[in-house]
Every structure is written in structure tokens, then in C-alpha cells.
Amino acid sequence: MTRFISLIALFVAISLSSVAQLPLNMQRYHDSLTNIIRQTASDSLKARANYALVYYWVPIDTAKARHCLDEARRLSKQYPFLLAVSYAHEGYLYYSSDINRSDAAFATADSLLKHFTTREAYQASANVWINRAAIKQRKDDDRAYIDIVLNKVIPLALKAGDSAIVASQYAGVGVAFMNVEQYDKAEPYFNDAIKIYQSIHAQPSRLVAALNRAGENYVLLKKFEEAKKTVATVKPLLAPFPESELYAVHYMVEGLCYLHDQQYTLAETSFNKGIAAAKGPNGAYVIQEIELYKVKALLANKKYEPARQILLELSADEELMELGTSRLEVYEGLAASYAGLGQMKPAYEWMKVSRHLSDSLHESDLTNDINDLEMKYQRAESQKEIITLKAKNEQAALSAKNSRLYSILFASTTLLLLVVAIFALLYYRSNKKLLVQKELNHQQELKEIEQQQRLQFGQAVLQGEEQERRRLARDLHDGLGGMLAGVKINLSGQVEKMASEQQGELKKIIKQVDDSVTELRRIAHNMMPVNLLRSGLQAALKDLSESLMTDAVKIDFQAYGIEPSIPEQTQINIYRIIQEMLANAIRHADASSIMLQCSQDGDTFLITQEDNGKGFDTSAHAKGIGLSNIRNRVGFLRGTMDITSVINEGTTINIELHAG
Template identity: 55%
Template sequence: MTRFLLIFCVFICLAPLCHAQLPLLKKGYADSVTQVLQKETNDSIKAKLNFILLYCNLDDSAKADHHLMEGRRYGQKYPLMLAQSYAHEGYLYFNKDISRSEVAYLKVDSILQKDTSKNGYLVRSNAWQNYAVLQQVKDDDATFVDIVLNKAIPLAKLSGDSVLLGSEYTNVALAFTNTEQYDKAEEYFNDAIAILKSASKEHSRLLIAYYRAGENKINLGKYEEAKIILDTMAVLLAPYPETELYAGYYLVEGLYHHKMKQYDSALISYDKGITSAAGVNGKYRIDELELLKTETLIEQKSFAKAKELLSRLSKDESLMETNLNRLKIYGGLAASNAGLNNFQQAHIWLKKHSELNDSLHQTRLKKDINALEVRYKNAESQKEIMALKAKNEQAALSSKNAWLLTTLLATACIFLLVVIIFALLYYRSQKKLAARKLQEIEQQKQLDVAKAMLDGEESERRRLARDLHDGLGGMLAGVKMNLSGTANTTQDEKLFQIIHQLDNSVSELRRIARNMMPESLLNFGLETALKDMCELNFAPGLAIRFQSLGVQPDLPEKTQIIIYRIAQELLANAIKHSGANEIMLQCSQNENIFYLAIEDNGKGFDPKAAGGKGLGWDNIRNRIEFLKGKIEVDSVPGEGTTINIELNVSE
């Protein structure tokens, strides 16, 4: 009876090892499992025990590899267990050899292609999930999301394992977090936590979901909710004082203290997290914590310590393989050198940061375009296969009719005629249907591309505005403070002139940042933002009036941004080209229809001759088409210009 209970306990521990792969307790297993293994005669159980010992010896590569091979040898006769051995191999080499890990996870899926059992679906889902994470390690977030949504989650649903499904939702949420879509990430985190809270007594996956959700709450500025998550995690972690999952808890705690400007407490939390980090993900977690620690040191103005830590991290080849890490390190080195008045070094690192950032933007754009091209070619290939299949079926039917013709003459002729007529009608109907579907696909593709371009443009505007205002603006303000102190001491008139010029530069920088993403639009809505835009462009000799009627304050933020950008382009064109001294901007709303009009008393132009060419007009038309709207331009040379736009703002 004692032996049975021991095996049962071992198998309970095997579940998180095989699925979550993040057991809360590992110490104390090895000796007990080894004793059971020495007495066991069943190959299946011996294979499972070897897999457990693999995880107990992750710090000893030779022992872990030995138990992997032994487990595979004993499980060779069982397809499910053989597939699990490759899943364990993928995990074992996750940080050591990405290519070998990828091959192992793909082998899992190939072995279990015909397995329709719930356990088979579960193992395949886990393999695809880990394979997707490897793609994310390689900076391919698009492939990561595609695999999780189209491979891992469908298989998790088929397996009926709600714990695994909750973990998959966590992964999708992480992808949105990495692309700074924190609102979308929050929805998936809430779903994941709801599933994991009710589905399992094994808390490793739930703790991971809480830890990443807490980080996302802080990104959203929901600090009180983040504190609630920290308290919940503390209760769940209390029974497991030695688990490496404490690293995630201390990471969120450090972020919370940082946002509360409690920098000393934040540094203590990060150091605790670094001490707690262990296991297969320990290196990644330590890197993440140390990068966050550098940000706190810079905020604390401990520039020398920050520079020393960043310099060490910059020499870590595995850390510097990731573009995002390089961006953070370059930016941190620029800020720390600037804080130490090493402006030449700060300029060098800032230039590297800027070049890498621009390169990443171009690379991601090309990657998105290539992905669209690959999907299009795959769709075309599938159509050719279907057409060939239909042709082969039709040829087989014709052959059969020919054989019947030799035996049943008149009956066969009538039958053949009916078949030909039916086939013709069927072919025509299918052809029309295929053409209609192709047209719908093309229209949807164009809409998706336009949406992606608009989202990308707005995201880049937000990023640039934030970087200009918070990054370069802060640095210029710091330079001004240093110069002011020197000028007050030396009473150097030339320095006061430089400070005045620097003031003008800071004001111009902040004006550009507000123009790229106005705070009034985000904080007070479209109507206030349009009014502010008109007031900001007011100049001597130019009167700009703004009128609005019935504009609903609950328009979706994305729709408000698109309308604002249209008005911004129109107003800029009128100011730049019309030569007018009076401009009127009007907007109104009637249910789901939004009207936008701009009128000036300038020199006018010939719309047919101009043809609406130029990047500004292209941007205006793209945004109008995205909202399924229309535009009317009424202008005559010497008589001013009137432009009326009608937009559909229904969600």
C-alpha cells in the first residue's frame, strides 16, 4: 500500500512537470522516485519515472539527458509516451539549442497526428505552445500569435483540459502586451485567470497568469488593481518558499514600487527576484529583472551604477540577440551617460538606439508584407488544388458515362445529356460563387491592410510623441537646468541667450509631440481636440473658426483619431496652399453619420486639374474609405474652396 501511494504522489507531480513544466516543489522528489524506479518492472511506469528524474536534474545536463534517453527507450512501444519524450527533449534544450528544441516539438505533432484521444490533443497543444514561445524568443510575435490561436488553443479545447486552455489564453495576452496593446491583453488575462482559478489545484500556471496580468495592470496605470494581484500572489506562494515563481512576484512588486517612486524599495524587490530566479527560465527572468533595475537606477539618478550594470548586460551575447533588449540597453546607456555629463557617449548610444529603432520599424513592415504575400500564395495554391480535383472528378464521371454508353445506348445518351447539362449549370454556379468569394476576400484583404496601416501609423505617432516628450524633452530640460545653474553663477550673457534658444527648442519639441498625438483628444474627446487644433493654428492675418453640432462623446477612440487626422490634413492644406485669411471648420453628427466640412476664402483651384494627388490627399482618402465615407470637393480658381465629407461611424 505504501508503494502504491508513493507512485500516486509521483504521478501527481508528473502532471505539472509534463504540462506546466514549472513545478512549485522539486526538492525531495529525486530520492523517492529513484527508489520506486529501482523496484519497478512496468516499462510504461519506468518511462514516466525517468521523465520525472529528468526535471529533478535540470541543473545537471548529463543526468537529465541520460534520463531522457532512458525514458524514451522504455516508452518506445507507446506512441503517446514516445511523443512525450520529444516534448521533454524540447523543454530540456529550450535555452541551450533552439533549433533542436523546435525539431523536437514538431516531432511530437507528427507522431500524434492520428491520435484522437484527449491526452494526445493535450500533448500536441503543449508542444505547439512551447514551439510558439520559441518563435517569440526569435522576435517573431506574429508567428507566435498565429500558432497559439490556430494550433495550440484548438487542440487544448479538443483535449478538454481547461488548465491548458487557461495557459494558452495567458500566452495570447502576453503577445498583446509585447505589442503594447494592453487593453486587449487585459481581456485575455481575465479569461485565463477565471479559467485557472476554477480548474486546478496546481497553482504554477495561475501564478504565471497573475504575475503577467499584474505587469499589464501597471502598464495600464491601474496600480490599485496591481496591488490586489500582488496580495493574491503572496497568499498562493506562501506554502512554497523555495519556488522560482517568486521571481515573478518580486518583478511586479518592483514595478509597483517604481511607479510609486519608491525607488529604494523597487531595487530591493528586483534583487530578491534575481535571487529567486531559477529553473529553465531563470536566465530570461534575471535578464528581465536587471533591465528593469537599470530603469529604476536612472530614475533614482544613480547614473554610475546604472551605467555599470548596463555595460555588463551589453556584453551578454544571448541577451543582446533580442532587438527589444538592445533597444532598452542603448537607451539606458544614453540616459546614464547624459546624467554623468558624458554627452559625447550619450550621443553615440542615442544614435545607436535611433538607428536600431528605425531598422526594426522597417523590418516589421517588410515582415508583415511578406506574411500577407505568403498567405495570398497559399490561398492561390489551394484554389489550384481544388480546381484540379474537380477536373479529375469530372473526367472520372465522363469515363463512367462512356462505359454505360456501350451497354445502355439510348438510356445512356439521355443520362449523359442530363449529366452534361447539370455539370454545366453546376460549373457556372460554382464559377460565379468562386468569383464572388474572391471579390469578397480581396475587399476584406484591402480593408485589413488599410486597418493595419492606420493602426501602425497611429501606434508610431504615439511612440514618437511619447519619446519626443518624455525622452528628448526630458533630456533638453535637464540640459537647460544645468546651463541655468552655470549662467546664474557666471552671469554669462551668452549663456542666457543659449538658454532662451533652448527654451524655444523645448517649446517647439512639445508642440510637435502634441500635434502627433494631442492629449486633448485622448483626455477630452474629439470636439475639444478639434477646437484646440483650430486655436493652435490661429495666426495674425488668419482667422480660423470652429463650429460643431451634435457630436457624440462616446465615439470609439480609433474613430475619433481617424476623424481628427482627416481634419488635421484638411486644415494644414488650407493654411499652406489656399492663401486664405478666413477658414471655417464644421462638424456634426446624425446618429451613425458624421459630417465634416472645411471652407476657406482663398485662391481656390481646379479639382480636375489637381486630381487629388499627393501624400496628404492619399492619407485623407484612405481614412475616408476605411470609415466607408465619401468626399466632395467644390473649388473654383479665385473663389475659395469648400470640402464636404460624410463618414460612417457605426461600430
């Protein structure tokens, strides 16, 4: 997927009315502001209306936008806050034409706004930092984008009590995770943003922007039914506003759904509509994104020449080609286009360039940085809860101390109150036991939090292991596999040029290269099976069982009710557990017949494996590496495992996992 700048992140207007996106009815917006300027005598109100008009004119006429900004500054001379905000509007004015000047203006606005502590000032500061974060994202620095959103924008928005800004930034974080292809992490952020927008009855433009990106993320997650529902939800929201630029991403998501359904002509039509609808300061970026998707539809429809022309035009865009992932898509598309046109030499050259670029990209480091930032944010939230709990305990201890003083006072006042003192003493003792119990509960809660953090660390280690497997598999398949494929192409081109007596030997060499490619793909598939990511767990397990069967080993695989909605990381862990179990039965137990049964009941996933191997002493092999790996993964999935084995009579393993 090409990296893109979110409409949500860049449509933030530092508007004094806290409007974070332009309304869908632009003409009405312009007319209402113009009437305010004509009818009011207040310089403050006129300045605010002129600032708002800057956002109307920027995508239409920058000269008029500049005039509105200058007029607003003239009217703001007596109002320090309005003058400070003028630099935020200047940053927006230069955003598309001079990004460095834009960032400098936003920095000036931030330094001036720090002197104000009103709700309106916090809103303006939050929007300034939103735009500075968008500039970082535009410079291909997603780590800085996430850092600014979590540590600058959201705290300021919470101070301002502005749920709309918080929602927009949840959507922005979701977009950042999409940029590094962590679509499962993006999904909850989009869902939270949409829920907030719906609960506060936000402007339709805000909700539509979040729904559009959520729909695209569903496509990338291969949740096409959810994506189609999102398209259907957006359509009536946009219907009253036929000129809205938000149609661009709406048609893009619609085209992606058609692309999945192999309706390539309809997909191309939707992409063309999206390109026509794209405008505003983000129009160029959206058009580039849609054109890259359109190329996929053209290639799938075997329209190689139009695809080639689009890719050559995109390759001439210096800003687009600065992004490594965009260059990779363009290079791979050109290789496929030339291959489809039968021009194998340029196809091979573009393939070599794309493979070299693929090897040089280090996306895993960026992903880890972003994950670290998110974990840091989550840990900070947990620390707040611990501090709150500690304060409650300190308050309880203070209450106990006061009770003790009262008891001493009553006891020393008079012997006549002896009975009262005795009751007070009993109360004190009872209260002391309660405090001890509370302290024990507190310690237990701290231990549980620590255990949870350790579990999260272990899960992160497993995820890192799987990501490294996936990277190595991709490198083997795309890197070395591509090179071998290139060797085969070159050798095949030489066959006809050689004498007939030499062709036989060369064909043998080509056969050996073919065998090498097959073996390489088998190794890459074993490290990270592609069908697990494409077709789901059940299909991957079926393929695994069939790949391990030989004349000497029969595997009976049975699956019941396995849901495709199991989270991807959970599917990978289940696949690894079963892969290890089958390997143990074949390599160590010398089994000739294996029965593997997998079933799902709600959030419970059950695995049963029976073999007729030589069995083993479960106590003696309890610490084996294979069994330890299985137990670790079962533990991370909050499951249980039971092994029954009899020497020379076979082994039965029953596993119950939490798959929710």
C-alpha cells in the same frame, strides 16, 4: 520596454504526460513521482517518472536532475520512443548553463522523434520546437521565434489535438509582439490563449502565466483598469501556492499599476516582492525585467542613488547588455540618475551614448518581418478556404454531369418514357442555370477576397507611413533634440566662466538654441503628436485646434462622446483626416472662422466642419492631393464623405466613419 523571455515559452516541459508547465504544488508533484518509482515494476513507467523529475530538480539541484536523466535513459534502452525523448530532457537540463549544448540536444530529439506518428510523439515534437523557439527569442531573434511557432509548433500541436500547447503558443506570439512594442497586436493572442485555457480547465499555472503577461500588456496599452482586473483575477488563483515563482510577474504587474497611479512607494514594494519570488530557469531574466521597472519607480520617487546602483549592476551583465533595447533603457536611466544627483557631466555623457544607440537600432525592419510572417500565416488560412470552396464546386459539376448521363439513358431506353425524358431535360436545364449561378457566386467571392486583400495592403501602407512618421518624429526629438539640449547644457556651464561683457552675447546664443529646440519639437509633434498616443484622440484634436488658432483664425472645436477605446491606428487616421481638413480651410480657403464638431455613437464616428472661406468648385478640385488623401483614409475606415461648397460663402464637410 525591455525585451524579455516569456515564462510561457520557457516553462515548456517535454513531459511525457503532456504537462507543458510545472504544477503550482511542487512538493506534491515530487512525492507522487517518487511513489511511482518505488511502487511500480515497469521500466517504462519508472523512466517516465524520472524524466518528469528532471523538471523538478533543474531549478533546485542540477546534479540530482542529471542523475534522474541518466537513470531514465538506462531504463529506456528497450523503448526507442522514450530514448528519443531523453534528448529533449537533456536540452532542458542545459538550457540555463549552456544554451548551444541545449539547442544541439533539442535538434537530436527532433530528428529521432520524426520516426514516430503517435499523438504522444507529436506532443513531444511540438514541445521540442517550443524550446528551440525560446532559444531563438533568447538570442534576440524574434523573427525566427515567430516563424517556428507558426510553421512548426502549432501544426504539430494540431496534429496531436493538444489545445493546451496551441494556447501556450498563442501566448508566446503575444509576448513576441510585446517585445517589438506592438501591444495592440499582442492583445488578441493573449485573449485567445486565456479563453482556451479556461475552456479546457487547464492547470492553474498555465492560466496564471497567460493572465500575468496579458496584465502587463494592458499596462503597456495604458488600459489600466483591465490590468487591475487581471491582477485581481490572478490573486485568488495563486493564494493556495505561496511559494510559486509565478508570483514574480504577478507582483510586477501590480507594481506597474501602482506606478501608473503615482503610488511610487507601493510600486517599489511590489517590485521587491516580485524579485524575491523569481526563481527557476527564468529567474534571472524576470529579475532583470522587474529591476528595470523598479528603476522607473525610484526615479519617479526621486531616489536617484538607489536607481543608479541598480543600473550599474545591470550594466555589468553581459547577456542583458547584448540586447539593444535593454542597453538603451540602462543608458537612459543612468543619464536621468546622474542628472537627478546634479552630476551633469556624466549625465550628458550617458545621454550621448543613449542617443547614439537609439539612432543605430532598426526595430522597424524586425517589426515588418514579423508582420510579414503573420500575414503569410493568415493568407495560408484564406487559401485553405478557397481550396475547400473549389472542391465543393467540382463536386457540384460532377453531380451535373451524372444527371445529364441519366437523362440520355432514360431518353434512349424507350419512347414510352418520353414524358419522363422531357421532365429530365427540364431538370437538367434548371440544374445547369443553378451551376452557372453558383459559378458566378464563386467568382464574386474570389473578387471580394481579392478586394479585401487589397484593402489590407492599403491599410498596411498607411500603417507603414504612420510608423515612418513616428520614427522620424522620435529621431528628431530624441536625436537632434538631445544634441541641442546637450549644446545648451555645455553653453550654460560656460556663462559663469566668462567676462560679464561677453555673457550677454552667449545668453543670446543660448536663447537661439532654445528657440531651435522649440521649433524642432513643434515639427516632431506635427509628424506624430505625443499627446495622441498619451492622452487620446479628443485631447489631441483639442491641442491641434488651439495650435492653429491665431488672431486672424478662430476655431471652435466641439467633442461629444468620443470613446478612448478606439483602436490606436483608427485614432491616427481620424487625426490625419481632421489635420488635413483644417489645413485646407486655413491655407486654401482663407477662412477666418471654423467650426469643427466630432462625435461618436457606438462604432460610428461623425465629423462636421464648417468654414466661412472663399469656397471652391467641388468638381474642379475633386482630384486635389489634399482631398484625395482625405478620401483614401475615409475609404480605409469604411466611411462616407459629403462636401458642400459655395463660392465666397464657405464650405461644409460631413464625414461618417466606422471606428470599431
